[in-house]
Amino acid sequence: MKIEIKKDILASNASVAAQNRERLRRHSVCMVNMMASPGAGKTSAIVKAIEGVAGLRMAVIEGDIASEIDSVLIEAMGVTALQINTGGSCHLTATMITSALNYLDLGSLDLIIIENVGNLVCPAEFDLGETARVMIASVAEGHDKPYKYPLMFREVDAILVNKVDLLPLCDFDLAHFHQAVAGLNPAAAVLELSCRDGLGADRWCDWLRSATAQVAG
Numbered sequence: 241m242k243i244e245i246k247k248d249i250l251a252s253n254a255s256v257a258a259q260n261r262e263r264l265r266r267h268s269v270c271m272v273n274m275m276a277s278p279g280a281g282k283t284s285a286i287v288k289a290i291e292g293v294a295g296l297r298m299a300v301i302e303g304d305i306a307s308e309i310d311s312v313l314i315e316a317m318g319v320t321a322l323q324i325n326t327g328g329s330c331h332l333t334a335t336m337i338t339s340a341l342n343y344l345d346l347g348s349l350d351l352i353i354i355e356n357v358g359n360l361v362c363p364a365e366f367d368l369g370e371t372a373r374v375m376i377a378s379v380a381e382g383h384d385k386p387y388k389y390p391l392m393f394r395e396v397d398a399i400l401v402n403k404v405d406l407l408p409l410c411d412f413d414l415a416h417f418h419q420a421v422a423g424l425n426p427a428a429a430v431l432e433l434s435c436r437d438g439l440g441a442d443r444w445c446d447w448l449r450s451a452t453a454q455v456a457g
């Protein structure tokens with residue numbers, strides 16, 4: 241007899257995710273799940289968001305296999321940051337997010353940004369109850385990634401193409417990348433960004449403001 245373990249895990253995760261989503265809806269809080277490979281610029285993009293969306297009451301949930309490096313950095317900016325160490329697991333689950341939400345006063349927040357564990361595979365399969373999903377693809381990773389990780393590129397509402405300051409140093413064909421993304425997910429917003437020099441940070445912050453405003457109604 242074949243046991244459907246993966247199906248069961250995903251079904252039970254989806255049910256907890258639905259509870260998280262309902263809880264956030266009751267408090268009109270937008271929650272954005274940020275996914276990317278390690279080093280693509282998730283923390284850097286969150287830093288740009290904190291600098292650029294003054295006025296929104298924000299908290300951050302940091303997912304990492306180990307360490308508190310990212311949450312310490314965010315806390316130093318004066319923003320509440322909850323660190324989840326998965327201890328080896330390559331993605332966050334809806335239950336982990338429920339635990340984090342228990343530590344937050346949702347009535348005093350407009351926006352929660354989740355930094356998922358650095359991985360282009362598993363996070364795309366685990367609904368956390370988020371309002372919106374964002375992935376970051378950095379130009380240093382190569383323009384072929386949409387073909388290699390199609391689920392991640394299909395499942396998101398926005399794609400940040402980060403580290404465009406490195407374009408002169410990388411064999412990254414932007415037109416090729418845009419074409420691949422358009423074939424997989426024509427509805428996604430694709431925003432070019434350099435967290436290093438700030439190029440595109442205003443559009444990223446506008447996107448976050450608009451996602452938050454939609455939830456606030």
Ligand SMILES: Nc1nc2c(ncn2[C@@H]2O[C@H](COP(=O)(O)OP(=O)(O)O)[C@@H](O)[C@H]2O)c(=O)[nH]1
Nearest residue numbers: 278279280281282283284402403404434435436
């Ligand atoms: N050149 C360049 N480096 C960047 C940019 N964004 C992030 N980095 C660097 O890339 C490395 C990983 O960034 P980080 O935000 O920690 O990535 P994360 O692992 O996805 O959270 C750090 O050394 C950052 O300074 C960028 O736009 N341009």
Ligand SMILES: [Mg+2]
Nearest residue numbers: 282283310355
């Ligand atoms: Mg990080």
